[in-house]
Amino acid sequence: MRTRDPEKRRRDFKEVALGLTQAQALKEARRCLQCKKPKCVSGCPVEIDIPKFIAAIREYDFKGGLEVIRKCNMLPAVCGRVCPQENQCQGSCVLGRKSKPVAIGALERFAADYEVKSKAPDAPVSIEQNSIKTAVIGAGPAGLTAAADLAKLGYDVTIFEALHEPGGVLTYGIPEFRLPKKIIHREIERIKKLGVKILLNWVVGRTQTLDELFEEGFRAVFIGVGAGSPKYMKIPGENLNNVYFASEFLTRVNLMKADQFPVYDTPVKRAKKVAVVGGGNVAMDAARTAMRLGAEKVYIVYRRSEEEMPCRLEEVEHAKEEVIELMVLAAPKEIIGDERGYVKAIKCDRMVLCEPDESGRRKPECSGEEFILEVDQVIMAIGQTSNPILVRSVNGLNTWGAGYIVTDNEGRTSIPGIFAGGDISTGAATVISAMGAGKRAARAIDSYVKELSLAKK
Amino acid sequence: MFTILNKESLAPQVDSIIIEAPYIAKHAKAGNFVVLRINEKGERIPLTIADSSKTEGTITLLFQKTGKTTEELGMLKPGNIIRDIAGPLGHDTPMHDYGHCVLVGGGIGSATLFPILKALKDRNNRVTTILGARTRELIIWENRFKEVTDELLLTTDDGSSGRKGLVTEVLKEVIETGDVKLVIAVGPVRMMQAVSELTKPFGVKTLVSLNPVMVEGTGMCGACRVNVGGKTRFACVEGPEFDGHEVDFQGLIDRLGFYREEEARALEAFRKKKCKGKCKSA
Numbered sequence: 001m002r003t004r005d006p007e008k009r010r011r012d013f014k015e016v017a018l019g020l021t022q023a024q025a026l027k028e029a030r031r032c033l034q035c036k037k038p039k040c041v042s043g044c045p046v047e048i049d050i051p052k053f054i055a056a057i058r059e060y061d062f063k064g065g066l067e068v069i070r071k072c073n074m075l076p077a078v079c080g081r082v083c084p085q086e087n088q089c090q091g092s093c094v095l096g097r098k099s100k101p102v103a104i105g106a107l108e109r110f111a112a113d114y115e116v117k118s119k120a121p122d123a124p125v126s127i128e129q130n131s132i133k134t135a136v137i138g139a140g141p142a143g144l145t146a147a148a149d150l151a152k153l154g155y156d157v158t159i160f161e162a163l164h165e166p167g168g169v170l171t172y173g174i175p176e177f178r179l180p181k182k183i184i185h186r187e188i189e190r191i192k193k194l195g196v197k198i199l200l201n202w203v204v205g206r207t208q209t210l211d212e213l214f215e216e217g218f219r220a221v222f223i224g225v226g227a228g229s230p231k232y233m234k235i236p237g238e239n240l241n242n243v244y245f246a247s248e249f250l251t252r253v254n255l256m257k258a259d260q261f262p263v264y265d266t267p268v269k270r271a272k273k274v275a276v277v278g279g280g281n282v283a284m285d286a287a288r289t290a291m292r293l294g295a296e297k298v299y300i301v302y303r304r305s306e307e308e309m310p311c312r313l314e315e316v317e318h319a320k321e322e323v324i325e326l327m328v329l330a331a332p333k334e335i336i337g338d339e340r341g342y343v344k345a346i347k348c349d350r351m352v353l354c355e356p357d358e359s360g361r362r363k364p365e366c367s368g369e370e371f372i373l374e375v376d377q378v379i380m381a382i383g384q385t386s387n388p389i390l391v392r393s394v395n396g397l398n399t400w401g402a403g404y405i406v407t408d409n410e411g412r413t414s415i416p417g418i419f420a421g422g423d424i425s426t427g428a429a430t431v432i433s434a435m436g437a438g439k440r441a442a443r444a445i446d447s448y449v450k451e452l453s454l455a456k457k
Numbered sequence: 458m459f460t461i462l463n464k465e466s467l468a469p470q471v472d473s474i475i476i477e478a479p480y481i482a483k484h485a486k487a488g489n490f491v492v493l494r495i496n497e498k499g500e501r502i503p504l505t506i507a508d509s510s511k512t513e514g515t516i517t518l519l520f521q522k523t524g525k526t527t528e529e530l531g532m533l534k535p536g537n538i539i540r541d542i543a544g545p546l547g548h549d550t551p552m553h554d555y556g557h558c559v560l561v562g563g564g565i566g567s568a569t570l571f572p573i574l575k576a577l578k579d580r581n582n583r584v585t586t587i588l589g590a591r592t593r594e595l596i597i598w599e600n601r602f603k604e605v606t607d608e609l610l611l612t613t614d615d616g617s618s619g620r621k622g623l624v625t626e627v628l629k630e631v632i633e634t635g636d637v638k639l640v641i642a643v644g645p646v647r648m649m650q651a652v653s654e655l656t657k658p659f660g661v662k663t664l665v666s667l668n669p670v671m672v673e674g675t676g677m678c679g680a681c682r683v684n685v686g687g688k689t690r691f692a693c694v695e696g697p698e699f700d701g702h703e704v705d706f707q708g709l710i711d712r713l714g715f716y717r718e719e720e721a722r723a724l725e726a727f728r729k730k731k732c733k734g735k736c737k738s739a
Contacts, residue, residue, distance in 0.1 A: 162675050164494055164541040201543040203675060207480045228677035232689055239684055239708055241715045248678035262726045265500035265525060267719035341711035387676050388694060
């Protein structure tokens with residue numbers, strides 16, 4: 001896929017990847033073998049009929065291709081940009097065994113973007129409504145998908161969102177240069193056209209309890225509140241000034257638009273030398289954001305080697321193109337501050353890789369050597385954990401680990417009528433796996449509500 | 458969208474507003490706060506719920522006009538809209554039959570203490586309230602406290618009301634003469650620190666309500682983290698009240714000063730825009 005020149009793009013927030021041209025899309029679509037038993041579909045958590053949408057693109061029926069995708073996925077422009085396709089649909093493509101797999105993600109994005117460019121009017125939505133109220137907590141990928149699917153089944157759906165904008169991690173987490181906000185807005189508007197209502201600033205568990213929602217006539221609730229609470233390393237110096245959790249750093253820029261301070265009221269500190277700790281997508285996003293805020297030097301400090309980095313391949317490639325330096329096999333042990341309580345350096349252990357651990361990745365161990373990296377900002381991107389607000393407000397909800405909700409594969413929790421999915425049940429994972437969970441839960445809610453009505457009769 | 462129903466000036470630079478927010482009012486408990494954003498370009502700031510009425514469906518917020526957002530808030534009038542308010546957030550103040558409690562407030566700290574006072578009195582605790590300020594007119598809600606508390610003691614730096622001196626001097630006397638079970642202090646960080654240092658040798662349980670910088674206020678960003686008892690805690694979901702004997706006050710002060718430069722810049726830009734360059738800088 002075409003991308004913008006790294007020298008230019010690393011100092012602004014405009015989108016990096018440019019998408020396929022029509023000619024490229026047609027050429028790529030023609031590479032698809034149209035397998036009778038398509039492996040790609042089984043690699044897709046939201047079960048898109050991939051050969052069918054690609055076939056439509058081949059026939060220049062871009063709008064038709066998009067309709068095929070939308071049957072299963074109401075966020076195609078988002079997924080075409082942020083899915084780790086190499087591990088999913090494209091990872092299963094048979095062409096990948098001998099050469100390159102079909103660029104399914106790029107084609108999905110092309111179909112979604114084509115609609116915007118062609119300014120085609122929305123087809124009117126006609127859904128037979130059943131007027132049964134269902135509630136969705138959290139307007140992130142899991143919640144939006146569950147809500148859209150429930151609305152398509154005829155339910156009267158309300159999403160309750162704690163923040164002042166919908167989108168969840170798509171809005172506060174993923175930066176503009178990777179996923180422009182107007183794309184999210186457009187896809188959310190389309191979900192609203194299915195009849196989904198979104199109430200903002202609504203912290204379920206506090207503004208209203210789940211019990212009160214049931215009293216108001218909601219028959220079932222889907223919890224998709226994500227795993228928003230940042231993990232910390234518990235090393236000295238973590239509370240110094242200019243140590244950020246990636247969640248705060250990215251929220252300031254993405255949700256609050258701190259890059260445009262003082263036009264927007266929320267500030268963010270711009271630093272000269274930045275160390276971002278972690279090797280996932282969030283770490284890449286934070287590093288590339290720090291670069292765009294004007295840093296002279298950005299390091300990614302990661303305790304394993306590049307091969308073990310959990311981020312998408314494309315993200316680390318883009319980061320490297322933007323002159324972000326990978327400092328691998330380095331585990332921070334202390335953040336050193338000056339006399340005013342500001343970061344001045346980070347001390348790390350040099351690591352060596354040993355036998356694989358339970359995750360299958362080779363385990364890093366201290367080599368005994370340490371080094372000091374002089375930086376004036378440290379951003380921690382070592383993962384997120386469950387947010388306690390809603391979970392602790394519900395009696396009898398079974399949880400595991402750090403407060404994640406126990407569910408079966410269809411999202412059923414220990415309480416009938418309460419369903420959950422996405423990061424709040426699995427721990428931090430991907431946008432698309434959360435969407436898959438939302439989709440399965442919507443089906444489970446539908447059968448639960450139908451059984452309930454039968455039982456009443 | 459939230460409508461301002463009433464507005465009052467309580468002291469120089471201190472206003473209170475009553476806002477229509479029925480769901481928040483229904484669930485507000487002592488110790489809770491809201492996060493608000495005035496408009497689309499605004500920042501999210503936490504403010505304590507100083508009072509609430511379930512029947513009226515309203516909440517009362519108190520604020521001191523010390524920065525851009527609070528100054529802008531102070532310019533809003535009844536009928537105006539606040540775009541976003543989320544809450545109630547934060548832990549409820551733990552309520553028991555403690556016995557004799559002492560509330561210590563400095564300046565705007567009254568806003569946090571008033572609902573705590575009411576909740577303590579609902580449980581039939583005996584409550585002594587000590588309010589301190591620089592000067593008489595900066596003592597907030599004196600009459601409201603007088604109506605509910607068993608005993609109200611005032612201190613001012615200049616002696617214009619009550620005792621001339623600091624709240625800690627009066628608190629010390631109260632602790633020495635009575636069987637105090639709990640102290641709750643809310644106000645400037647240095648005041649809360651002084652209160653905590655005073656009560657520690659007496660072994661009196663002391664809660665302080667912390668006011669670190671917050672962004673989203675629901676435990677997701679970690680901006681509000683404070684060191685309590687050697688552990689990192691998030692004030693928005695684990696606080697805002699903590700054991701005063703365990704709080705790293707210096708760390709809190711350092712973090713509170715982190716954006717001072719930006720805060721000054723934002724305020725200056727706002728004032729300039731407000732008077733379109735015609736007035737002198739304040």
